[in-house]
Amino acid sequence: MKQKLLNKIANKEIKVGVIGLGYVGLPLAVEKAKAGFKTIGFDIQPQKVEMVNQGRNYIGDVVEGDLKSLVQSEILLATTDFSFIKNVDFVAICVPTPLDEHQQPDISYVEASAKEIAKYLTEETIVVLESTTYPGTTEELLKPILEEGSGLVCGQDFYLGFSPERVDPGNLIYKTKNTPKVVGGIGQDATEVIAAMYRAVLDGEVKEVSCPAVAEMEKILENTYRNVNIGLINELTMLCDRMGINIWEVIDAAKTKPYGFQAFYPGPGLGGHCIPLDPYYLSWKAREYGFHTSMIESSMMINDRMPEYCVMRASKILNRHKKAMGGAQILVLGVAYKQDIDDCRESPALRVIDVLQREGAIVSYYDPWVPKIKTGMESIPELTKDVLGKMDLVLITTAHTNVDYELVQKYAKAIFDTKNVMKDIKARDNIEVL
Known part of the structure; x- marks a missing residue:
């Protein structure tokens, strides 16, 4: 089976299926198709399927011209009909893995996808999970579902592995095509075949590891590393505020050291699909082994309370201007979780807005990338001197580059810049940074 699949990969005879056409799945499907592999995208949302089949892009990291060309040449198509899985040789699962209301992993999308695949799984198929998850998911959850549902044996009749997605929306340098990939299969043959498939598509290095659990833990390490370090900086930010020290100047000074230090920055909280x-x-998984990740949990608590901390700081700024939070007109600048994208998943700005409103503030927002948020609130259409002039406070929560910050400084009464995006503005009498 291994050699047969390697030959099919080399000859571009593999038919690819990608389940989930979101921020991870659609760019992957496009790259597979661009590499010459006939690709089918699967999604339960008919509107996404329709847009793909019309060549209309909705993901920032995909070039609409590429998508349209691939669809017109019939090398890429999308469907809600999962029975087409029986026609593919390679299936990548790229579905969401959010947290539930109790902050515990919700792997229902992965489980549902596995059950659909099992119905139509055929011999000599490669299945790869790309969704971020806890170590053990591939072998403890996916493998039994696929084997029981299909009657096939993993390693003998089909290959299974894990290769974590690495998508950074808005990154101008690293996209799906050129970002290094990690692959861990169940068995050496599976790892070799899955790695070969990614090497046939991507330009980045493909790193093989011994098993899926290593690849799963590796992905968790990447983002936990950032969570812990951002938590450290956020805690130091709160201390520096009490001491009257500018944390941004401290970080700029520290990063002159050419070794042993990497700069992380404070903010109103953490957003996005991973960190x-x-x-x-x-x-959650560690508790199964009677282990408490104390350092990690401490950083999580620090980062989780940053929206409330920012509102407390905003209240102090208003007090200095003889204005109470209740009834104050506050403009939140930016609701996307990072600059220059339209992605609001887990955005701390949404939490900031919620807390401000609970404190009685009259909140509006401006984001040139996000016209409407899930609560129904809409962005003001344009930043003008009249809009800025009537605000008691402008609170910057996203560092978008297409905002006229000089205009903001000129006409806003008070500004709380939680991203230090106005660092180059010389007039600073109405600006306070986090």
């Missing part, structure tokens, strides 16, 4: 979630997956 705020992955530590919860690890701490």
